[in-house]
Amino acid sequence: MDYIGEHLLPGQIGHLLIILSFVASIIATVAYFISARATNPVDEASWKKLGRIAFFIDAISVIGVFVILFSLIYNHRYEYQYVYKNSGNDLEPKYILSSLWSASEGSFILWTLWHAILGVILIFTSKKWEAPVMSVLSFAQLCLATMMLGIYFFGTKIGSSPFALFREQMPDLPAFQFADYALRIKDGNGLNMLLQNYWMVIHPPVLFLGFASTIIPFAFAMGGLMTKKYGDWVKPVLPWALFSACVLGVGIMMGGAWAYESLSFGGYWAWDPVENASLVPWLVLLAGIHTLIIYKNTGRSLQTSFFLIALSFILIVYSTFLTRSGILGETSVHSFADLGMNAQLYLFLYAFFWLPAILSLNGLNKKLIASGAAIAFLLLAEFVHPIFALISPIAALVLFLVNMNKLIPAIKKEEAASSREFWMFIGSLVILFSAIIITAQTSLPVYNKVFGIKMAPAQDVEFSYNRIQIFIAIIIGLLTAVGQYLKYKETGTKYFLKKIGLPFIISAIASGLILAFGNINYDKYGIGYLSFVWAAIACSVFAIIANFSYIWIGIKGKLKLSGPSIAHFGFGMMLLGILISSSKKEILSYNTSGIFVPLGEDSKELPGENMTLIKGQKMDMGKYWVTYASDSVHPKKSQWYFKIDFEDKNTKEKFTITPNAFVNYKGNEGLMANPGSKHYWDHDVFGYITTMTDQSKNQDTSTFHAKTMKVGDTTLYGKKGFMVLEDVKSIDSLPVDIFGPDGKLFEARLRVYPDMSKLTEVDYSTPRLALAKGSFLNVPDTLSSGIMIQLNKADDEQIEIGVKIPSTVTQYLTLKALKFPFINLLWLGTIIMAIGFVVSMVRRIQISRSQA
Amino acid sequence: MKKTHIILLVLIIGAIAALISLMPKGGTDLLSSYETIASAKEKSGKFVHVVAKLDKTQPIDYDAMKNPNYLSFTAVDTTGGKVKVIYNNAKPDNLEHSERLVMKGKMNGDVFECNEILMKCPSKYTDDPNRIQESLNKNTN
Numbered sequence: 005m006d007y008i009g010e011h012l013l014p015g016q017i018g019h020l021l022i023i024l025s026f027v028a029s030i031i032a033t034v035a036y037f038i039s040a041r042a043t044n045p046v047d048e049a050s051w052k053k054l055g056r057i058a059f060f061i062d063a064i065s066v067i068g069v070f071v072i073l074f075s076l077i078y079n080h081r082y083e084y085q086y087v088y089k090n091s092g093n094d095l096e097p098k099y100i101l102s103s104l105w106s107a108s109e110g111s112f113i114l115w116t117l118w119h120a121i122l123g124v125i126l127i128f129t130s131k132k133w134e135a136p137v138m139s140v141l142s143f144a145q146l147c148l149a150t151m152m153l154g155i156y157f158f159g160t161k162i163g164s165s166p167f168a169l170f171r172e173q174m175p176d177l178p179a180f181q182f183a184d185y186a187l188r189i190k191d192g193n194g195l196n197m198l199l200q201n202y203w204m205v206i207h208p209p210v211l212f213l214g215f216a217s218t219i220i221p222f223a224f225a226m227g228g229l230m231t232k233k234y235g236d237w238v239k240p241v242l243p244w245a246l247f248s249a250c251v252l253g254v255g256i257m258m259g260g261a262w263a264y265e266s267l268s269f270g271g272y273w274a275w276d277p278v279e280n281a282s283l284v285p286w287l288v289l290l291a292g293i294h295t296l297i298i299y300k301n302t303g304r305s306l307q308t309s310f311f312l313i314a315l316s317f318i319l320i321v322y323s324t325f326l327t328r329s330g331i332l333g334e335t336s337v338h339s340f341a342d343l344g345m346n347a348q349l350y351l352f353l354y355a356f357f358w359l360p361a362i363l364s365l366n367g368l369n370k371k372l373i374a375s376g377a378a379i380a381f382l383l384l385a386e387f388v389h390p391i392f393a394l395i396s397p398i399a400a401l402v403l404f405l406v407n408m409n410k411l412i413p414a415i416k417k418e419e420a421a422s423s424r425e426f427w428m429f430i431g432s433l434v435i436l437f438s439a440i441i442i443t444a445q446t447s448l449p450v451y452n453k454v455f456g457i458k459m460a461p462a463q464d465v466e467f468s469y470n471r472i473q474i475f476i477a478i479i480i481g482l483l484t485a486v487g488q489y490l491k492y493k494e495t496g497t498k499y500f501l502k503k504i505g506l507p508f509i510i511s512a513i514a515s516g517l518i519l520a521f522g523n524i525n526y527d528k529y530g531i532g533y534l535s536f537v538w539a540a541i542a543c544s545v546f547a548i549i550a551n552f553s554y555i556w557i558g559i560k561g562k563l564k565l566s567g568p569s570i571a572h573f574g575f576g577m578m579l580l581g582i583l584i585s586s587s588k589k590e591i592l593s594y595n596t597s598g599i600f601v602p603l604g605e606d607s608k609e610l611p612g613e614n615m616t617l618i619k620g621q622k623m624d625m626g627k628y629w630v631t632y633a634s635d636s637v638h639p640k641k642s643q644w645y646f647k648i649d650f651e652d653k654n655t656k657e658k659f660t661i662t663p664n665a666f667v668n669y670k671g672n673e674g675l676m677a678n679p680g681s682k683h684y685w686d687h688d689v690f691g692y693i694t695t696m697t698d699q700s701k702n703q704d705t706s707t708f709h710a711k712t713m714k715v716g717d718t719t720l721y722g723k724k725g726f727m728v729l730e731d732v733k734s735i736d737s738l739p740v741d742i743f744g745p746d747g748k749l750f751e752a753r754l755r756v757y758p759d760m761s762k763l764t765e766v767d768y769s770t771p772r773l774a775l776a777k778g779s780f781l782n783v784p785d786t787l788s789s790g791i792m793i794q795l796n797k798a799d800d801e802q803i804e805i806g807v808k809i810p811s812t813v814t815q816y817l818t819l820k821a822l823k824f825p826f827i828n829l830l831w832l833g834t835i836i837m838a839i840g841f842v843v844s845m846v847r848r849i850q851i852s853r854s855q856a
Numbered sequence: 857m858k859k860t861h862i863i864l865l866v867l868i869i870g871a872i873a874a875l876i877s878l879m880p881k882g883g884t885d886l887l888s889s890y891e892t893i894a895s896a897k898e899k900s901g902k903f904v905h906v907v908a909k910l911d912k913t914q915p916i917d918y919d920a921m922k923n924p925n926y927l928s929f930t931a932v933d934t935t936g937g938k939v940k941v942i943y944n945n946a947k948p949d950n951l952e953h954s955e956r957l958v959m960k961g962k963m964n965g966d967v968f969e970c971n972e973i974l975m976k977c978p979s980k981y982t983d984d985p986n987r988i989q990e991s992l993n994k995n996t997n
Binding site: 189 | 920925947949
């Protein structure tokens with residue numbers, strides 16, 4: 005069939021560019037690898053040149069892919085499956101970008117785009133490290149390109165192309181039996197409602213920059229193995245490792261901010277597998293940065309640094325596997341859809357598990373044997389038992405650790421227990437320990453798959469993590485506080501006590517005050533757990549004050565050196581924010597009064613967390629009076645907005661929150677609520693809709709009653725209401741392009757008394773009538789009492805209004821409201837920590853340059 | 857890794873393990889399990905995950921005007937088990953349209969008391985051709 009109305013060229017170019025980037029990254033990987041191993045400078049230079057050219061081609065192709073996909077979404081080319089599934093006509097321009105990276109294929113594009121940009125920067129800055137580092141980065145590009153190929157290789161589909169044509173993916177659908185099908189599709193399926201949020205415009209690029217940048221420390225470490233200069237990579241890698249930790253940390257917390265503001269999950273962190281999967285590599289990277297700094301200052305912990313830096317990137321790939329393979333299934337609320345690429349994703353992961361181990365072996369024979377073993381494990385996993393899929397990565401990590409211990413001779417003399425390096429090392433191990441536990445808990449679906457069992461997460465998922473991580477918080481808080489007051493090699497007791505004395509006393513007083521007057525009585529899990537929360541709060545206060553003081557006590561206010569202190573200060577603040585906001589979170593909408601009627605069988609005396617509000621009625625909600633004041637609907641989308649008025653009973657302060665909800669949006673049956681919020685410096689109030697009047701079943705059967713009025717006239721309505729026409733305005737000078745040459749707009753102003761026995765209750769209504777391009781357009785007005793007033797006819801003399809009193813159906817909604825205290829500490833702490841990372845990074849770049 | 861490291865690490869891990877074991881257990885086990893309705897009934901009082909479907913032949917009892925925190929319906933699973941479910945929270949709006957329910961809670965007598973319900977809805981992300989055709993029908997003219 006000859007199809008008409010399709011735009012095939014952009015997709016063909018896009019697909020060609022993906023293939024080009026695939027081929028170019030193969031060439032770049034091989035050329036750079038040969039250059040890195042070359043002993044002859046001429047060979048080295050010529051292979052490097054080839055590598056560069058290939059990488060530039062890859063980078064340009066990837067940028068081209070991004071631009072083409074963007075333009076397809078922007079121009080609503082619904083003949084492309086990706087565009088149809090992830091966008092629609094109703095999208096605001098800013099969400100075009102969110103559409104682009106909302107599904108698996110698009111987010112791979114984002115990732116590979118960042119690799120391309122970082123790669124170009126590395127080509128110009130990494131000097132002698134260029135060849136080894138770029139060979140690893142090109143290899144990662146190669147892996148990512150395969151994810152987007154979307155071609156069949158001996159009957160197996162490799163990758164999923166964002167440029168796949170809809171009709172080719174589902175050729176049997178009746179919709180595609182018409183030659184002009186592309187012209188018939190008028191609208192797309194729309195962007196997932198959860199992603200129609202401004203955080204989704206900026207969070208993914210930042211998070212993926214964090215993801216993409218973790219390859220650089222990994223690549224430097226692998227470069228160290230390739231060139232066999234095991235210690236040389238540490239100096240140039242530090243700025244990159246700090247950059248990566250900074251961006252990844254900020255990206256993760258932006259995801260937290262998105263969850264906090266849009267997801268109605270009741271918080272910024274739910275220990276969801278997808279969240280954990282990006283947190284764990286960050287934790288391991290932090291541990292790795294600390295051991296790298298130990299090596300720079302004392303020559304110790306190089307093996308551990310190799311291991312941690314490699315592991316950090318491997319965990320990034322593991323997180324990709326978890327979130328995109330569909331394996332998480334029921335345990336996660338926001339993983340990607342399964343694209344049927346599990347085998348391919350597993351191979352990607354597998355390659356990076358074995359790469360460090362193979363590179364750490366000396367001699368081609370050993371390398372070949374290890375590669376053979378890796379393949380053998382893979383076959384065993386496929387044909388014998390899936391348990392080998394678990395054993396193999398662990399074997400690879402153990403092999404890598406053993407090799408590193410052989411390659412790098414350990415320093416015989418033990419470090420003193422009073423030295424900074426000793427406690428930094430312990431801290432790194434504790435962070436690693438925390439990461440291992442989180443990974444072990446998150447990987448539950450993997451065990452289910454491997455062992456064919458059916459274990460489910462705990463009843464209280466958050467507590468199952470918190471009960472362990474609270475101890476990590478205590479230890480890390482304490483180490484963060486004292487770490488910098490210790491000296492390398494050894495610390496004199498007198499020196500230590502003298503320096504830390506003042507911060508310690510201030511912290512003791514400050515945390516004493518917080519615990520005494522802060523009402524931190526989170527006894528849901530018993531007094532034992534509460535005492536650990538108290539201890540963790542005290543330790544984080546100590547971390548904040550000690551690191552802040554160190555800027556003056558330790559480094560005499562030299563800002564250039566203050567990066568670590570600032571970062572640790574911010575980290576302490578994050579810790580404190582997390583502890584206080586989680587332990588003092590309050591549900592405001594406990595159904596304490598109102599229309600709650602305890603029924604026989606459900607009167608479990610469990611106060612429900614939702615409260616029903618009837619439109620226009622002031623209801624009692626604990627500390628507040630709340631009123632469901634009004635609602636309105638988005639002009640283009642099926643999205644409802646509600647105005648809910650709050651009044652604090654004590655302070656009489658009034659404020660309004662405006663939660664909204666998508667209702668049956670684009671074939672998604674049901675309601676998807678976005679909370680409304682009111683922010684204060686010390687707490688936030690959140691409210692979201694849990695149910696609302698079914699608008700489709702609630703078709704109002706009452707009709708408009710027409711009444712003719714002149715200015716000054718009074719008319720009765722309903723049983724006891726009346727209204728006075730105060731004024732009628734007419735406007736002639738209207739924009740011609742909208743209203744046509746004879747456009748006119750009338751606006752009536754009515755004073756409405758809903759109850760004639762209570763003349764103090766007054767409301768105003770301003771219905772409008774527009775004459776645009778020859779047709780009349782009514783803009784009715786709904787008052788809080790429910791009556792609807794429209795302007796039927798108007799001239800300069802008199803008007804005809806229509807009054808509709810809603811039938812007995814009451815408009816209601818159920819609201820869930822929460823209060824989060826001191827969440828701003830967490831956001832502020834994140835920003836300060838990021839600043840600390842940047843200051844450290846600048847310092848490390850300067851050191852690296854001055855000694856180069 | 858030196859002796860001191862090992863000792864310290866063992867101490868820390870030991871301390872955490874000891875402290876965890878001292879913590880209250882009530883309903884906070886690290887794991888639970890997926891059950892059918894029949895096997896959940898056998899484990900009455902134990903927290904489980906049950907995967908089932910809404911029984912559309914039975915009424916859904918929810919009236920936000922009376923009590924916004926009381927929902928009751930009947931669930932059936934693939935093995936033919938049937939149970940009345942009580943959920944003390946707002947009714948998930950897409951309950952009627954859900955294809956599958958993952959219910960977390962425990963049996964109490966004859967009813968399944970549910971703390972949390974996850975809905976698996978026929979969303980636009982499934983690759984079911986019928987769904988896609990339906991969606992296409994809506995968006996074409």
